[in-house]
Amino acid sequence: METTKYAKINKSVFWGSVIICLLFFGPMILLQESAQELVGKIMYAVTHGTDWMWEIVVFGAVLFSLWLAFGPYGRVKLGGPNDKPEFSTFTWFAMMFCGGSGAGLIYWGILEPIYYLKWPPFWAAEGSAQAAQWALSYGIFHWGVSAWATFVIPAVGFSYMFYVRKRPYLYPSYACRGILGDRVDGWLGRAIDLIMVVGMVGGVATSLGLILPMIANIGATYFGLEDTLGVRLAVAAVFTCLYGYSCYKGLYAGIAKISGYNMWLILGLLLFVLLAGPTIFMFSLFFDNIGVLLNNFLRMSFYTDPISKSGFPQDWTVFYWAWWFAWATYMGLFATRISRGRTIKELVLNMLFTATAGCALFYLTFGSYTVDLIINQGVDLIGILQASGGPAVITYLLNTLPMASIAIPIFLIVMLVSQVTAVDSVSYTIAAMSCTEIRDTQEPPKWSRIFWSFMLFFCTSALFLVGGLKVVQLASILTAFPVAIITVMLAISLVKWLNKDFGEKVKPQKLTLDSKSEEQNA
Numbered sequence: 406m407e408t409t410k411y412a413k414i415n416k417s418v419f420w421g422s423v424i425i426c427l428l429f430f431g432p433m434i435l436l437q438e439s440a441q442e443l444v445g446k447i448m449y450a451v452t453h454g455t456d457w458m459w460e461i462v463v464f465g466a467v468l469f470s471l472w473l474a475f476g477p478y479g480r481v482k483l484g485g486p487n488d489k490p491e492f493s494t495f496t497w498f499a500m501m502f503c504g505g506s507g508a509g510l511i512y513w514g515i516l517e518p519i520y521y522l523k524w525p526p527f528w529a530a531e532g533s534a535q536a537a538q539w540a541l542s543y544g545i546f547h548w549g550v551s552a553w554a555t556f557v558i559p560a561v562g563f564s565y566m567f568y569v570r571k572r573p574y575l576y577p578s579y580a581c582r583g584i585l586g587d588r589v590d591g592w593l594g595r596a597i598d599l600i601m602v603v604g605m606v607g608g609v610a611t612s613l614g615l616i617l618p619m620i621a622n623i624g625a626t627y628f629g630l631e632d633t634l635g636v637r638l639a640v641a642a643v644f645t646c647l648y649g650y651s652c653y654k655g656l657y658a659g660i661a662k663i664s665g666y667n668m669w670l671i672l673g674l675l676l677f678v679l680l681a682g683p684t685i686f687m688f689s690l691f692f693d694n695i696g697v698l699l700n701n702f703l704r705m706s707f708y709t710d711p712i713s714k715s716g717f718p719q720d721w722t723v724f725y726w727a728w729w730f731a732w733a734t735y736m737g738l739f740a741t742r743i744s745r746g747r748t749i750k751e752l753v754l755n756m757l758f759t760a761t762a763g764c765a766l767f768y769l770t771f772g773s774y775t776v777d778l779i780i781n782q783g784v785d786l787i788g789i790l791q792a793s794g795g796p797a798v799i800t801y802l803l804n805t806l807p808m809a810s811i812a813i814p815i816f817l818i819v820m821l822v823s824q825v826t827a828v829d830s831v832s833y834t835i836a837a838m839s840c841t842e843i844r845d846t847q848e849p850p851k852w853s854r855i856f857w858s859f860m861l862f863f864c865t866s867a868l869f870l871v872g873g874l875k876v877v878q879l880a881s882i883l884t885a886f887p888v889a890i891i892t893v894m895l896a897i898s899l900v901k902w903l904n905k906d907f908g909e910k911v912k913p914q915k916l917t918l919d920s921k922s923e924e925q926n927a
Contacts, residue, residue: 411850412840417595419839419853422602426860429603430610430867452719455886456709459726460718462889464706466554469896470753473561478903479750483568490746499668500743501755502763503823505556505736509612510548511820512619514767515802516795517544518775523787526708526717532780540776541694541768546705547725548764549698553756555729558892559737560752562899564744570902577601577734577838577891583898583905597891601734602838604888606857609831610864612732613824615795617641617865620820622796623803627813632796638866644825645862667822674812674819678770681807686781687773694768731885733892735831738838775802832858 473479482488490497518540525536526543562580566572572579578594585593621640625632679687698705708718744752778784784805790798806812835857836849 411848412837414850414853415595415598415839415841418598418602421595421599422606422839423860425599425603426606426864429607430864449719452723453714453716456719456723459723459889460707460709462893463551463555463726463729466558466892466896467551467706470554470557470757473557474750474753474757478907479748479753481565481569481749481903481907482746483564483744483749483752484746485568488568488746490744492743495668497743497747498755498759498763501740502760503667503671505553505732505756505760506548506764506823509616510764510767511771511816511823512615512795512799513544513548514771515775515799516790517547518768518772519779519786519790519798520721522776522779523790524715524717526715528713528715537690537776537780538694538697541691541772542698542701543705543721544768544772545694545761545765546698546702547721548768549761550757551706552725552729552764553760555726555733555892556736556740557753557756558896558899559733560740560744560756561749562895563737563741564752565749565899565902567741568745569906577895581891581894581898583901584894585898598838600887600891602835604731604885605735605831605835605838606861606864607731607885609732609735609828609861610867612728613641613644613828613861613865616820616824617644618794619796619799620644620817622794623800623813623817626800627817641862641865644821645858667819670815670819670822674815675766675770677812678774678806682770682774683777683781686777687769690773690776691765691769695765727885727889729885730889730892733888734838735834738834771802778802778805828861832861 492500521540521543522532522536525531525533525539527535527539529535529539559577559580563577566580566582578589578597581594581597582589588594589597617640618637621637622632624630624640625636630636705722708722710716710718740752740756747755775786779786784801786798786801789801803809803813803816832854833849836853839853839857840849
């Protein structure tokens, strides 16, 4: 049967997800300021009522990921016996790291330590030495092993389905076939795909709702302009055109080269900040915080604070875990596209530990530099944060660096490239998930890629107009809630497939279905 270049749209998934996005984000544009009070109430009810659930699911994902890597199926190869990795190890890591972190890591790498110094966890006093011990450790915790473990389940599940079971569709519903059977071919499968699409839209809109105001503020200050809502919407529109055009041209294959260049830019930027700042203090603070993190990992993983009700775990940890689940489907599909020929163990360890180390570097540099400005230099970044918001803090911090006139444009380039490559891939992936079937030689229609690019702009604009961190956090939690449930189903399905295909057979070499079949026939 002849395969056309472009796949056909799945009308139920496409229009269903469009309608849900409009119903969720549309009222924000219409109500704007009047929606803030309602958002605050919903946010409190959701986070305080489900905090324990998010923490259990994420910690379970960590244990499940370690079992995948070091259990009996860690040597299962994602591909046939002769399949080799398509990318070098550095390029593979760069694509994984840039795709999973984006510009958000730079944003929070600077701002999180300020929040933790002002409003520290575990009843530490504001601005105290105890608060400083959590300033980096909690940021690394939120961007570390636990965060990437939420990506592991869809990454391994989709990769196993695509490369081992040879199902060239890459739909979340197909990955649940091991537990739901043929029911994924009907309305249940379409509902799963629809939920995953909406979750991805919510996750991307949340990311852009945080990052684009920062880019607008830094750029406006650098060029002597006033940072207004109009400037932010203009930046969002230009950004949308950039990644929309990239998505339209099908530059997905170019992400490897772009990510590689961006990785070198990031490393150069981090090295510059490390050498420009108080290097000895930065290393000392970083390793002190690493010790605090390792010593308190379990406590941080299950911290809900039900007695004093500080709201810290709900505002931060619950928000982050929901945000990661909202991104999990995209990262699973993205990791699948770049991981042919790797073993399950290689994929898991790259996501859990190599990517975590990359994230930790941002807190070593930007995070430690921020703490030094507050604790040792007496800079009132907390006051700037309370008076003008996060973007103004980042603008101020960048201007304290030597050669700021050169460092700031480089910083903006890194931010734009990081976010464009990530969102470009997400738009393409959402368009692909909105199709009936996509084989390995097909692409989603160009018009659908453009449509989803501007749908993301619409949802991001809604967050701009309402404003406030609570709105951004609520968008992640509500859209990610059903995604977390489906991810658990995907994990169960994966275990059933592994048991069925390989049983308890463990060999010292890489395991593939083809080699297993040959042994059985012999």
